[in-house]
């Protein structure tokens with residue numbers, strides 16, 4: 710089956726998405742699919758075994774339907790972000806006085822680097838003796854087993870295709886994703 714990927718201009722995407730209330734800023738990377746949904750980058754494919762959407766690069770990605778419904782993984786990421794990360798990084802990834810806005814970080818930060826920082830943490834010594842500490846969360850299954858969703862949620866926010874607030878809805882949970890989560894949680 711041949712799929713036609715339409716990379717459309719930021720202006721056209723904004724025009725098309727005003728109806729579902731998305732933000733005005735849209736990354737050039739966001740791609741409108743031929744069924745009207747949006748994903749990051751080109752060539753997103755659904756992997757039924759994992760229950761996730763992936764880009765050609767192998768990075769996980771979001772999939773947002775025209776009516777604002779999120780793929781299950783990304784919706785899960787929205788929930789997990791707000792239980793594990795938002796106390797420091799602010800609601801919906803917008804940052805706080807304490808920790809950076811991850812929706813800005815993901816404009817340039819690669820998926821692998823994102824996973825690396827979350828797993829290993831980072832301590833930055835500041836002039837004057839203070840420390841800026843991102844805790845190492847690699848042993849926390851409530852973070853690591855859902856990190857792809859946290860990433861795709863923040864990436865959708867960063868790409869400007871997902872407005873602040875509670876997402877409009879979610880797709881049914883793919884079987885593959887249930888198995889992937891169980892294996893991750895149980896294998897710990």
Ligand code: HEC
Nearest residue numbers: 793794797807808809814823826827831833841842843852
């Ligand atoms: C206890 C507070 C705290 C929590 C909880 C926390 N972070 Fe952080 N995080 C920080 C701080 C502070 C920094 C900045 C570290 C520095 O100065 O480089 C940071 C940095 C990061 C960075 C690097 C950003 C950049 O621009 O380089 C990423 C990615 C990140 N955090 C992701 C997460 C995710 C995802 C979660 C939830 C699973 C999370 N953090 C939970 C405090 C926190």
